[in-house]
Amino acid sequence: MLALSALAFGSCADTAPEIPQEELYLRGFIRQFGVPDLERSWSMAKPIKATVNLRSKTDGIARIYTDSPNTPGCQMLAAVEVASGRGTACFDADIRSNHVYVRVENRDGQVELSGFMPVSKGAVSITDSRSSRSGNCPVTKKAVELEVDRINDKCLEFLTGFLSENPDNYRLSWDALEKGDDEIARKLSQEYILSNKQKENVPNLYRLENFDYSQRCPEFSIDDIKPIIHQYTTPDGEVKPGLFAEYSDHGNEISNLQKYYHELKTLDPDVELTVKEDGPVVFDLMWRALTENAYWGYYYYDEEDAKTIRTDPWGFYNRVPKFIVLDYEGNAGNRLQGDNSLMEMRLCKNWEHHSSVYYTDPEDDSPNHTLNETWEKMDWNACRTTYNEGKKLRGCKIRSVSMKLVYFGKDGNGEATYDFPAGTRIGFIYGSSGRSEKFYLSDAILSQAIHRPSTTYSGSGQVSDEIKKSSDWFPTSAKFSFNGENYVGFEDGGLDCDLNDFMFRVHNTWPPETDITPDDLPRPDSKEWIIACEDLGSFDDYDFNDVVLKVAFVPKATEGGRNKVRITPVACGGQLNSYVYFQDHVLGEIHSLLGCPGGIPAGVGNGTPDIDHSKVRSLEFEVDDDWLLSERYETDFTVSTTWMNGEEIRGEWIKKIQDGINGEHLKAPQILLLPTEWSWPVERCGILDAYPDFIKWIGNIENYDWVDNKPYPGNIYTRID
Structure with a gap:
């Protein structure tokens, strides 16, 4: 009126x-x-007190949001100054809100902590402490045998010689091989290479026992990782493929891995990390979409030993201790296969109040925001559903495991502790069991000492420039910085070149040189x-x-x-x-x-x-x-x-x-x-x-x-x- x-x-x-x-x-x-109700406000806002209390001595800013900063419609509620890990502030939030999203950044713009924090009785406590069975480190190690296939020495010798003499002829597709000599084509074929393998045990390999899988990383949103593994929407409403999305889903002529590795040259295939400060090295499992049973672990060494990887890769590989953390033969709580409790997803229909932005499933009326049993189990079909329908889903809340790696002393034979010395170098072992056991090392040069299956092998010794230039060769893992956070991503051996089969967010390590955050990500106001x-x-x-x-x-x-x-x-x-x-x-x-x-x-x-x-x-x-x-x-x-x-x-x-x-x-x-x-x-x-x-x-x-x-x-x- x-x-x-x-x-x-x-x-x-x-x-x-x-x-x-x-x-x-x-x-x-x-x-x-x-x-009207007496002595009342006509406000849908409520004051919230935020208290920052971090174990680290971070100096920086804690930004508090209504939702994941990558979510369309997200807005910033507050920016709290943090000094020596401490800070307080009050801000206004929707009276219906029972959580906020927090990102704590240091002065260098690196994220020290991110995820959802609950709001209770008008307050939110921002802390990086993770629940654990024990403050001590009761983890032990047990020697295990893992028999893997690798290309035999004779085959490797032939491949290395051929590549150095005839780099332009290097191809692994039959169409390209038919251009050369029939015998050479036969010996360069996948069929010949895969038939000339030998079985070998991985040396100095251990499985961690009594490892604490009970820790949970701060809950995050599917929108946190959609710009990496699926797609994202720019502020102008344009939908773009994620950094490591499967290119077939978006109609690209080349994979995103080809784009970032071969064309833009922003990925380093030598995926090793350096510990930034004395203390824990924490890995948050951010995504898993495995097609095969898999295992994952790590190795570590002093920076001074780095040169031995180049001069004596076989010797280094044989003596460095290697630890399996996640294993398809493990118990239901920690195995990397099928359904497990490492990661849970929930469709949060009533989570936030952006009904004009999010797709709402009319079939989901459950008050606890659980879509169905399949999502709780998080099997392969559920992963694929999330991947394919990510653009329609309202923000899915992800509850995942957080893992502190274990340090057994410089030579791997000391007392177990969660504290790593600053400067320690950390690499990874991972693989899967399909028709044959696959085994990978995250350092590409070190990996020349063992079998690289199908198109991902690269011969022995140094990785030649010719191989690196070849569009048929890809790293099977990558480290990268995205939106102020450090990530490592892994390929399970399916050769779809997406590096998103399982992915971790990593803390207390120096960031990679290149940050590949898209310039057109949403930036909340x-x-x-x-x-x-x-x-x-x-x-x-x-x-x-x-x-x-x-x-x-x-x-x-x-x-x-x-x-x-x-x-x-x-x-x-x-x-x-x-x-x-x-x-x-x-x-x-x-x-x-x-x-x-x-x-x-x-x-x-x-x-x-x-x-x-x-x-x-x-x-x-x-x-x-x-x-x-x-x-x-x-x-x-x-x-x-x-x-x-x-x-x-x-x-x-x-x-x-x-x-x-x-x-x-x-x-x-x-x-x-x-x-x-x-x-x-x-x-x-x-x-x-x-x-x-x-x-x-x-x-x-x-x-x-x-x-x-x-x-x-x-x-x-x-x-x-």
Whole structure:
């Protein structure tokens, strides 16, 4: 409805009402909605206290978000300064939120901690401690035999000689081989190579026993890894394939691995990591989509021994201790095969309130957000479903295992501890069992001493430049930095060149030289709120679209030492001139701020003109460190409405008014603080016509789900801001 109805007020056009307008407003409100709840706020925001308490002495910033920063619609709630691992701050969050997403970055921009943190009793505790069976390290090692196939020495000798003399003829496809000599083609064929293998035990190999698989990394979102293993959506709405997505799913002529390895040359096939500081080296399992039973482990050595990999790879390989952490022959809790408890996914239908962004499965009504038994088991079919339907799923919450590697002293024979000396080099062993046992080492040069199956073998000795240039040769693992975090990805031997068969996020290691984060990933802005106002021109329409603003708190950690409030006008559903104030600042008359003619409602549908928001200016004002919108919107935002006789009425929002009937002080909302997703009623529709459950919220502040029930979408303005 128009803020001022000619029918209702035509008789009092020349004189101001004798009864104060605020009291008329209250009495009209009671007639429509009943007596409002006493001593209450009309806000959908709640203040949250964040406490950062990290074991590390990190100096940097903890940024707190509504969701994963890679999720469309995500907004930043706060930016907390962290000094020596400590920090505190208060911020506003949606009253329905039971979690936030946290990223703690050091001064170098590297992420020290990321994931979802629960909100409980108005507080969130940000800590990097992980639950564990024991603070000690009871892990032991047991020698095991693992028989693997490798190309025999005679075959390797032939291949190495041929490649060095005839690099242009190196191909492993039959079409290319037919161009050369038949005998050479036969000996270079996969069939010949795979038939000239010998079995050999992996030397100095151990399986970790009594390893703690009970630790859980902070829960994260499918959106955290979709830009790597599936696809992502740019801020402009364009869908792009992930860094290591399977190219067949996106119609690319070459795989992403070819792109990043051969063309852009941003991947290093020698996947080893260097420990940054004395202490634990933690691996968070971020993804697994294995086609075969697999195992995974690591080896370590001092930096001073690195040269022996180049000068004596066989000697190094034989003496360095190698430890299996995950094994397809292990128990149900730690094996890398089929269904296991290493990773769980849950479709979180009621997780966040971005219904216009996310696909919602109408079949999922479970209150605990568990899709079905298949997802809990996380078998191959479930992985594939997630992969193929990732673009449709709302944010899936992933609960995964976090593993601290074990250090057994320099020579591998000392007492077990979770603390690694800084500078220690860590590499990986991994493989799978299909038709034959496959075994890989993450260092490409070291791997020349053993069999590399099918197209991924590279001969013996040094990796030749010719092989590296060949489009038929790929690394079977890669390390990379993505979005400020270190990752290692592995290929299980299926030769689809995606490096996403299992992938870990790694802590306390120096980042790779190249960060391959796409430039067009979504970058969340500060959390916005809707302030929806009634002017003081009427007391019977109550559509809360007379003055509509978007308000965001911009923390000083992102604004060079100044906390700011950013205010953006978005709609004017009233006919009267209404001046908007923030504290003692005059923003201006709402129609003028929106570039609209005075006296004409705009941006509220039902035939009213839309607004060109590209020409609407946002205004910023500095505020104190302890400023919270949920606590200050009542006093810091006011609207001065000019009555028809020229009298200016500046209302105090949420003002207490003496009711002459029973002598109580009652409140009627003239301003609502609502989530940014909220859309206001169209003109000439009261709020109950758009949100019928609003009346339930009037009587009980905990009935905050009224904003989600929209049975009459035609009565709600389709926002274009």
